[in-house]
Amino acid sequence: MNRRKFIYNSSLASLSVMGLNSCNLNSKDLTITILHTNDVHSQIDPFPSNHNLYPNKGGFARRASLFKELISKNPNTLIFDAGDIFQGTPYFNFFQGELELNLMKKMDYDAATIGNHEFDAGLKTFKKNILNNDFQFISSNYDFANTELEGLVDKYKIYHKGGIKIGVFGLGIELKGLVNPLLYAETKYYDPVDIAKDISSYLKYEKRCDLVICISHLGHQYQNDKISDTVLAKLTSNIDLIIGGHTHTLLKKPLILNNSTGEEVIINQVGSGGVFVGKIDFNFTNNNKYTDKSIVEI
Amino acid sequence: MIKLIYGIFNLLYRIHRIFFDDNCNISEGDYLIFLNRFYKIIFFVSTLSLLGCKNNYSYSDINYSRIELTGKKSKMISDVISIYKDSIDVSLDNVIGFSDRLYTKGDFSSKKFNSTLGNLIADIIFIQSDSVFKIQENKNIDFVIQNHGGIRASLPEGEVKLSDAYKILPFENEIVIIEMYGESLSEIVSFLKNETTPHPFSGLIINGNEVLVQNKLIKPSKKYYIAINDYLLTGGDNMFFFNKNIKVYRLGYSLRDAFIDYTKSNLYLSSKIDNRFIINE
Numbered sequence: 323m324n325r326r327k328f329i330y331n332s333s334l335a336s337l338s339v340m341g342l343n344s345c346n347l348n349s350k351d352l353t354i355t356i357l358h359t360n361d362v363h364s365q366i367d368p369f370p371s372n373h374n375l376y377p378n379k380g381g382f383a384r385r386a387s388l389f390k391e392l393i394s395k396n397p398n399t400l401i402f403d404a405g406d407i408f409q410g411t412p413y414f415n416f417f418q419g420e421l422e423l424n425l426m427k428k429m430d431y432d433a434a435t436i437g438n439h440e441f442d443a444g445l446k447t448f449k450k451n452i453l454n455n456d457f458q459f460i461s462s463n464y465d466f467a468n469t470e471l472e473g474l475v476d477k478y479k480i481y482h483k484g485g486i487k488i489g490v491f492g493l494g495i496e497l498k499g500l501v502n503p504l505l506y507a508e509t510k511y512y513d514p515v516d517i518a519k520d521i522s523s524y525l526k527y528e529k530r531c532d533l534v535i536c537i538s539h540l541g542h543q544y545q546n547d548k549i550s551d552t553v554l555a556k557l558t559s560n561i562d563l564i565i566g567g568h569t570h571t572l573l574k575k576p577l578i579l580n581n582s583t584g585e586e587v588i589i590n591q592v593g594s595g596g597v598f599v600g601k602i603d604f605n606f607t608n609n610n611k612y613t614d615k616s617i618v619e620i
Numbered sequence: 621m622i623k624l625i626y627g628i629f630n631l632l633y634r635i636h637r638i639f640f641d642d643n644c645n646i647s648e649g650d651y652l653i654f655l656n657r658f659y660k661i662i663f664f665v666s667t668l669s670l671l672g673c674k675n676n677y678s679y680s681d682i683n684y685s686r687i688e689l690t691g692k693k694s695k696m697i698s699d700v701i702s703i704y705k706d707s708i709d710v711s712l713d714n715v716i717g718f719s720d721r722l723y724t725k726g727d728f729s730s731k732k733f734n735s736t737l738g739n740l741i742a743d744i745i746f747i748q749s750d751s752v753f754k755i756q757e758n759k760n761i762d763f764v765i766q767n768h769g770g771i772r773a774s775l776p777e778g779e780v781k782l783s784d785a786y787k788i789l790p791f792e793n794e795i796v797i798i799e800m801y802g803e804s805l806s807e808i809v810s811f812l813k814n815e816t817t818p819h820p821f822s823g824l825i826i827n828g829n830e831v832l833v834q835n836k837l838i839k840p841s842k843k844y845y846i847a848i849n850d851y852l853l854t855g856g857d858n859m860f861f862f863n864k865n866i867k868v869y870r871l872g873y874s875l876r877d878a879f880i881d882y883t884k885s886n887l888y889l890s891s892k893i894d895n896r897f898i899i900n901e
Contacts, residue, residue, distance in 0.1 A: 372776040386694035412786040499858040
């Protein structure tokens with residue numbers, strides 16, 4: 323019986339330690355910074371000086387320097403890309419995506435979701451580049467079973483930053499009618515709304531994430547009823563932030579919509595070509611989460 | 621968390637069994653009662669701890685800012701880029717021609733549903749693929765359809781560099797000629813009319829309900845030769861109707877090479893919005 327008591331007591335002790343750990347936020351304020359890009363389309367160099375919209379702007383080297391600066395200001399920073407990393411400059415034609423992922427790993431991107439142009443060099447080349455660069459892709463509604471990418475892409479990822487738990491999942495666009503079937507092979511596409519509902523509630527309630535982020539390549543909004551970030555936001559709950567891509571939408575400020583239970587969802591997308599970086603700060607103070615949103619032009 | 625505690629308990633219980641199995645005085649039944657009590661305690665403690673830690677969230681005033689950064693580049697990243705750049709064995713800075721103005725695919729209107737760059741590209745594809753088709757099959761092309769999304773950048777005013785060809789037409793797509801009966805063309809026309817962005821074409825005129833191919837009305841039983849690209853042939857951009865073809869001719873000629881060849885031989889690029897696609901309200 324004494325032994326039983328011992329187990330009992332030690333378990334209680336470990337419980338209370340855990341309890342204390344998960345409460346340590348209450349003692350001080352904390353900011354989680356989310357930096358994001360989308361549809362960079364192999365724009366490795368800044369745009370040329372004769373570009374009609376963004377002469378000499380953007381480029382990976384400049385973005386890397388910005389990321390470094392922002393991470394040093396706040397180590398509790400996560401960096402995501404919402405897809406279509408590939409295709410658009412000769413760098414992709416010649417190196418098939420190797421350079422993009424190499425640089426993104428070095429620049430401390432945490433993860434990206436899979437855009438339709440990620441298939442452009444074929445799954446075999448894509449696999450090689452993921453493995454060579456140890457790059458994290460997250461996609462919840464593409465099933466890569468029986469393809470080259472089997473086991474290489476995570477359905478979701480949980481990040482711990484300063485005691486805050488951030489659950490991240492990814493959504494991709496329907497491939498049929500958009501990508502050559504020879505390129506995506508046996509990849510299966512599942513309804514993003516069903517997947518988002520399941521995985522966001524799993525992350526929020528079972529995994530007890532403080533923040534649930536969706537990196538989406540569905541597109542911001544369409545004139546017809548095609549699934550997009552704005553439709554997704556209204557039909558789901560438990561998502562705090564949708565980082566968008568595909569439609570190259572440059573939002574002046576993040577769009578805030580109400581979800582199916584009337585709670586606010588933030589949607590942001592920052593154009594294309596890597597000229598802009600979206601920056602969203604979630605400030606956690608005692609029992610409140612606040613957000614400040616800013617768009618950084620580089 | 622509960623899983624973790626359950627795991628710890630299980631582990632401790634197993635250790636207990638290993639060392640004290642012979643004279644173990646905890647029966648399976650005892651164990652279950654104990655587990656039951658244990659879970660109740662876990663539930664109580666975790667509820668307490670969750671209540672204490674729950675982050676109810678709400679937004680404060682939202683601030684937006686837009687910071688422009690210039691000049692600061694990471695040397696490490698620049699160094700990696702330069703290694704790759706230097707190993708590209710063609711000179712992308714080579715000037716291949718000249719452009720009299722800025723051409724974009726976005727300068728269409730809802731009435732005149734065609735763009736300067738779209739027309740330029742479609743006309744170039746027509747001229748280049750028609751001459752190749754003539755040599756290969758001794759046939760002429762009737763019209764060209766190029767998807768709007770296949771054109772990825774604007775053509776700047778002034779020097780046209782090889783790198784521009786890669787930016788405007790980055791995909792490794794080849795021109796394919798498909799043979800279709802006139803009766804199948806109405807589906808293409810109605811698709812083009814219902815799209816929100818104008819897919820460039822050449823050799824075709826759509827003016828409200830009037831449709832002309834090579835300035836003639838479409839004959840249902842006539843065979844037409846349409847230059848598209850292999851992306852569209854696979855149902856790309858939802859153009860699933862191209863598989864209703866009689867025959868496919870592969871030219872082995874990429875869209876980008878057609879653009880480069882045309883630019884090099886003509887040197888000056890010029891185009892304008894015209895009346896090839898008029899939408900009547």
